[in-house]
Amino acid sequence: MASWRAALHRCAEQPVHDSTEAQNEEYEHGPQREIQSGIPRFFVKKKVPSSELAQKFGEAAYAEFISFQRNSLLSNEELDILWDALLERATGETDEERQISYADFDQINSTLPAKFRSFFKPSCYMRFVEEDDGTISVLQFFNYVLRKVSLLQARLDLSVYDDDRDGYLTEEDLQRYVADLIPSLNLHTLSKSFHKFYLCTASRKFGFFLDPMRRGKIGIQNILLSPILTELFELREPELPKDYERSNWFSAYSSLRVYGQFLNLDTDRNGMLSRSELGKYNSGSLTDLFLDRVFQECQTYGGEMDYRTFLDFVLAVENIQTPEAISYCFRMLDIKGEGYLDEHTIMYFFKAVADKMMSMGHETVGIRDVKNEVFDMANPQMSDRITLTDLIKCGVGGTIIKMLCDVQGFWSYETREVPDPSKTTA
Incomplete structure (x- = not known):
């Protein structure tokens, strides 16, 4: 019954944009004096809470909003209920062959609680119609629900670390997010003393691929749409194939390999890499x-490269x-x-x-x-x-x-x- 759960953390789907109409109105129709000047408005200054009380109120309201959204998500038990209801009315022998008609689809909708309603709209049914008889694949529809739930869950989890609630996470925010994930990931071979280096290694991949302009922050929507988050979630599997463990950047093997490279190159043991030390990379x-150009273009400290800059180089x-x-x-x-x-x-x-x-x-x-x-x-x-x-x-x-x-x-x-x-x- 619950064999679908392993797929829950590997699926993703495009999210709904979170910009409000008020924000769009503010952006598109800025102050009249800027329109008259002919210079388009490209920056809207964020409003800072006027007092500590206002800040606390905003944090409490945001926490309440997150809690409300979590309660609206389907739980594992409710997903079990949905799967059983679909199988009860489906035709076909195997999971891949099982189909369901719109009449049965609508009947299931009437028997389930209200929180299932968003998945049983006619438009949702029509996106899966491929057969001439108008039926849809039970497995495809259920996988869609899984992807939707997984996406919304990930969005809420990431939003918790968005302290200023602007839809972006800094690298430090991502490190806090990954740190809280560690107990649920297949990283049992990592010692606690290595966790700070692991967090730097993990967050740097998000920064390298999702923050090309080096603004110091990454949109939550971009994180959700990226395969990088899916790669991280794969570590929730209790057993990882050896070849996959070697190719996954977030695995214990990969993080120890990259940090080991850094230590082996750092022959003077000062925690930094000089130009001559990096010259021994890749034999x-x-x-x-x-390599001269790397040291000219990348950020260095006293002419030497730190671990974070080395991670960019390796990536x-x-x-x-x-x-x-x-x-x-x-x-x-x-x-x-x-x-x-x-x-x-x-x-x-x-x-x-x-x-x-x-x-x-x-x-x-x-x-x-x-x-x-x-x-x-x-x-x-x-x-x-x-x-x-x-x-x-x-x-x-x-x-x-x-x-x-x-x-x-x-x-x-x-x-x-x-x-x-x-x-x-x-």
Whole structure:
């Protein structure tokens, strides 16, 4: 009966926008003097409570609102009731085959409590009609309910940490959220002394992918729509496959691996990484030129990199095909700050790769040949320059970046298996 519960925390669906009509009115129709000046209004100053009493009243009202919304959600027991009611009127032998008609759908609606009503609207039924006889899949409908409940539950859980109730969470807010989740996650092998490093590791992935402008806050809606939250919720499973544990950023194995890398690189044990220490990352395959640019563009402290900045670096390198990682690395490649890479920039960076390969005993590589290949791969809008948009749109932007910065990355590309056209079948 309750076999569906494992899916409860893995499902998500687009949320309803939480902007109120009053907020929209305020944003769209700002003060008349701003309209007359011709400058559009792009910032609305948040109203600060006029007194401590007003602040306490606001917090109490918000807490009451959250409590009311929680009570309106379907509990596990109520989901069991819904599943049993659907099965009772469904036709078909297996879960995948079971169908239900609108007449039965409407009859179930009349027998269930009022809090089920939002799921039994005609419009909700129509979105699942695929069969010629007008029936819908019981499993698809029930999974929809699960996704809706899971989404609303996650939204309420995250909203608790939104202290200023603006719909955004800071990295510190996310760390508090993850800290409260830890007891329910499969992280039993982590010692309590490591928790602070785990929280930094976990929250940084949200920040890297969901706060590209580095504003210091992330919209709750963006968090809910992101697969990152789903990846975190997967740790609620009591048993994780080994391969999944290695690929999930939030697993105990992954967090210990990344922190272990940092400790191994930190040879002087000062809790920071110097330029020479980071040079040993990934067996020293990254070029000196690229690493120099990393230290020029990223935040450092006395010329050294802290753990948080190192996490950004690792997330970019390990997720190099994502738009966020490509954007991160593009900052390093755009050495002139012009917003594009020209032929000279491409050859400048690849020469560092070619020189490093020669020092390792490899044969000389034609720099101009690689430059031409890079432009062919990027297929830029303008023939003499490659923009960030070109790199993201071409689908192989991450490969291009590795070719220009990483000896192993270029070697992997150079020795890739190319399909033989004569052996392909029609």
